[in-house]
Amino acid sequence: MKRKNYMNPYLAGVLLGLVLLAAMFLSGRGLGASGGLKYAVVAAVEAVDQQHAMSSPYYSKYFENGENPLKSWLALEVLGMFLGGFISGALSGRLKFKVERSPKISKSKRLVFAFLGGIFFVYGAQLARGCTSGAALSGMAVQSVAGFVTMIGIFGSAYLFAWFFKRLWI
Amino acid sequence: MGPISILHEIPEWLNLTIAFLIGIGFGFALEQAGFSSSRKLTGMFYGYDTTVLKVFFTAAIVALAGSQLLSYFGLLNLNFVYVNPYYVNAAFVGSIIMGAGFIMGGFCPGTGISAFSIGKIDALFFLIGGLTGAFLFAESYPMIQSLANAKYKGPVRVDEWLGISPGVFTFLLILVAILLFWLAERAEKRFRRPDISSEI
Numbered sequence: 612m613k614r615k616n617y618m619n620p621y622l623a624g625v626l627l628g629l630v631l632l633a634a635m636f637l638s639g640r641g642l643g644a645s646g647g648l649k650y651a652v653v654a655a656v657e658a659v660d661q662q663h664a665m666s667s668p669y670y671s672k673y674f675e676n677g678e679n680p681l682k683s684w685l686a687l688e689v690l691g692m693f694l695g696g697f698i699s700g701a702l703s704g705r706l707k708f709k710v711e712r713s714p715k716i717s718k719s720k721r722l723v724f725a726f727l728g729g730i731f732f733v734y735g736a737q738l739a740r741g742c743t744s745g746a747a748l749s750g751m752a753v754q755s756v757a758g759f760v761t762m763i764g765i766f767g768s769a770y771l772f773a774w775f776f777k778r779l780w781i
Numbered sequence: 782m783g784p785i786s787i788l789h790e791i792p793e794w795l796n797l798t799i800a801f802l803i804g805i806g807f808g809f810a811l812e813q814a815g816f817s818s819s820r821k822l823t824g825m826f827y828g829y830d831t832t833v834l835k836v837f838f839t840a841a842i843v844a845l846a847g848s849q850l851l852s853y854f855g856l857l858n859l860n861f862v863y864v865n866p867y868y869v870n871a872a873f874v875g876s877i878i879m880g881a882g883f884i885m886g887g888f889c890p891g892t893g894i895s896a897f898s899i900g901k902i903d904a905l906f907f908l909i910g911g912l913t914g915a916f917l918f919a920e921s922y923p924m925i926q927s928l929a930n931a932k933y934k935g936p937v938r939v940d941e942w943l944g945i946s947p948g949v950f951t952f953l954l955i956l957v958a959i960l961l962f963w964l965a966e967r968a969e970k971r972f973r974r975p976d977i978s979s980e981i
Contacts, residue, residue: 617821620832623814624839630806631844636851637799639784640863642807644891645911652915669922682793684800689894691804696898698805699812708900711819711887711981725819725903728886729893729910730917732879736890737918738929739875741865743889744807746872748837750865752844754938754950757867761876762837765889766825768880773826776884780823781974 615703631752638684641749645736647689650680713780724779739764783857811895818981819887819896819903826884828972830981831965838958846951864936871929886910 618626631642653673657664657680664670673680680686700706712721736742739761741750747765750758782788786796814836815821824830851857883889886907888896893911896904922929940950 617815617832618813620814620835621839623810624836625843627807627810627814627836627840628843628847630803630810631840632847632851633806634803635844635848635862636783636857637785637803638796639787639861642803642891644889644894645915648890648908648911649915649919652912652919656916656919667919667922669919682797684796687797687800688804688807691801691806692808692811692891692894693898695805695808695810696812696817696895697808699809700817700899703813705812705817705899708902710902711896712903713820721903722906724885725887725906726910726913728882728884728888729907729912730914731882731910732886732889732907733882733911733914734918735875735878735880735882735914737875737915738925739872739879740868742879742891743837744891746865746876748841749844751841751954752848753859753862753864754845754940754947755865755867756934756937756939756942757865757872759939760867760872761865761879764873764876765880765883768877769826769883770880772881772884773823777827779885780820780887781827781829781977 613704615705617703628752631749634688634749635752640684641745641752642688643685643741643745643749644689644692645733645742646685646745647692648733649737650683650686650689653680713778715778721779724776782855783851784861787861788858807891808895808898811892812899815981816892817896817899817901817904819901820977821981822889822892823884823887824974824977824981827974828968829974829977831969834961834965838961842951842955842958845954849947849951864938867934867937868930869932869934871931874928882914 634642653670710718710721739746747762815832821830825833852859888907890911893904893907897908940947
């Protein structure tokens with residue numbers, strides 16, 4: 612199947628905004644992504660070492676009142692994201708196993724930096740209580756000061772560091 | 782009247798089904814926008830592709846203006862919609878770390894999920910890194926607890942903070958967005974990289 616072009620960015624923005632509005636109207640909350648990864652880790656740690664999870668002030672709060680972190684709103688939403696992305700990729704002919712990288716760097720270098728970037732991003736997101744989705748985008752939609760600060764911080768910092776990592780991308 | 786799941790009794794399975802469906806819409810929109818490509822996302826920081834800014838601000842404004850319209854017509858009670866809490870130090874330090882992760886990894890968590898869902902192996906590594914980051918945070922939490930909880934301001938909103946009405950603030954944000962869109966379109970022409978844009 613021929614690879615289709617991406618949607619016009621402003622139109623895609625309207626679509627994303629309507630999804631966010633639906634989350635606010637139906638569930639009284641915004642969208643999230645890093646939180647879903649956190650729930651997966653919390654559940655995995657509990658499964659591997661229950662004693663450690665229950666004695667830690669961090670993990671134990673996700674099991675209060677017999678709750679299951681994998682049966683939470685955010686965990687289900689993140690699960691849906693995989694399917695939504697897959698449907699979009701299938702409809703537009705973009706399903707393909709691939710390491711996307713600049714021709715100036717090797718595959719393994721790209722993968723190492725992708726892994727490191729993931730560590731930094733989600734660590735920072737836990738500290739700031741949300742990532743680009745949960746804090747910046749959803750926060751801006753409810754005029755949250757934290758949302759605007761996080762948005763400016765993420766993009767400002769990425770611009771600041773962009774020069775050092777130029778070779779990874781251009 | 783909304784938020785539906787807060788103001789009305791709905792069974793848990795329905796609440797979780799709504800979450801799953803919203804997730805499908807979210808993942809679909811991100812992929813259609815082209816957020817499944819790391820070189821499209823990082824184009825934002827080198828000027829050759831500013832899709833990130835266009836999608837991001839358009840979405841924020843649609844949700845912001847849309848929720849205010851719903852509130853105006855009595856369809857949505859905004860007092861029950863979650864407003865992110867503001868921890869001054871944590872938001873600042875956390876977002877700096879996120880920005881560094883963005884330019885190293887080429888994704889944020891949501892776009893990483895979007896890219897992995899169409900088969901990008903680099904996104905899989907990013908997500909494994911993300912799980913590792915969440916684990917490291919949980920394990921180091923006792924050490925950084927004081928930073929994480931310092932200077933808590935509550936779920937403060939910009940309109941309250943500036944002492945203006947939500948409508949005026951929305952209008953100002955739209956003006957800022959139009960200015961940014963104009964700059965973004967100019968940047969794409971000035972820093973264009975047809976070699977990259979044809980690949981992504």
